[in-house]
Amino acid sequence: MISLNSVNKVYPTRSGPVHVLKDVNLTVDSGERIGILGRNGAGKSTMIRLISGAELPTSGRIDCDMSVSWPLAFGGAFQGSLTGYDNLRFICRVYGVDPDDKVAFVEEFSELGIYLREPVKTYSSGMRARLAFAISMVIEFDCFLIDEIVAVGDARFHEKCHHELFEKRGDRAMIIVSHDATYIRDHCTRATVLANGTLHHHASMDEAFEFYHQSTAVAA
Template identity: 40%
Template sequence: MILFRNLTKTYRLQGTVKRVVNDVTLLLPSKTSIALLGRNGAGKSTLLRMIAGTTHPTKGEILSDGTISFPVGYAGSFHPDMSGAQNTRFVARIYGVDTESLMEYVRDFAELGSHFYLPIRSYSSGMRSRLSFGISMGLKFDTYLLDEITAVGDAAFKRKSEAVFQNRLKDCGAIYVTHSLGSVREMCTAGMVLEKGQLTYYDDVDEAIERHAWNSRH
């Protein structure tokens, strides 16, 4: 499970206060694939980074009784002067997994060829996303965080990524941010809608989609 307790996140931009979440208390169930929906700029990616622990709340806390991935597709934690291979080795040591096994998995899965051994700073955004996705899928988490899985490569790579991820969902949960409602219906059973600092959970993903669509029209 993941628990938001009195969670608040605010930013001050040019004298204006923006509230991403405002005093939210919410319990998310384990082993559930949850779509995170909201308008552009609502703060979905910020919330995802708070769940991952890479961004801190202004107030409140996020608690979990399981392991949570870094946002899949987000490569901001990688060292730009290290190669994809070196970053993979570093992540393996952090999570205490077999280095060579993870290296082999990521090298084959990410399809980066010789770029796997070149510095991250030479990668395109798509290549960084593929490396991030490969590392995440090579590690075992109780909950995966995904931000636009559809951005990780060409059509064939997207199909492969979605197939691997759906296989992971047999045993794990996920929080999934995407603008593709078709993907939401395929990959999620529940949903939550972020609107003006309020976060509402729905057991039925179709109800979440309907609420998101209503918010978008008003």
């Protein structure tokens, strides 16, 4: 289970503190797929970073008794001077996974070819995303964090990513944040809405979508 209890996140700015998340409460059980809807700038990525442990809340508590991925397709944690291959080996060792039998999968899935053995700082954003997604699939997390879009590249590669994550790992918990209600409906079993820093829970997916559309219409 993942539990967020009265979580607040405040960022200092030149214009004063900005309260991005306000007393957020959320519980995610094993195998559950939670969708968090919100406009751009609502704080969705901030919540994902807090759950992943990349940032700490200003106040409140986050408890996890399951392994949690980094945000999928996010390559910000790579060491740029190391090659993709060396980053793979390093990340596998951090998570206690033998890297030797994972290389072939990452080579095939990422389709980086000779660039897997080139420094990551020479990669395009798409290449970094493909490497990050491929490495995410060799670590068997209990819960995957998905920030907006996990698939990169052309339609064929999108389908490849979808099969690897949503079909082969259909029994895992997932937290998906997006501004796209259709994407949430297609991949989640429950939806909440993040608006004005507050997470709004609803009894059904339809109620959540109705609230989201009303809140975005008012904001517009």
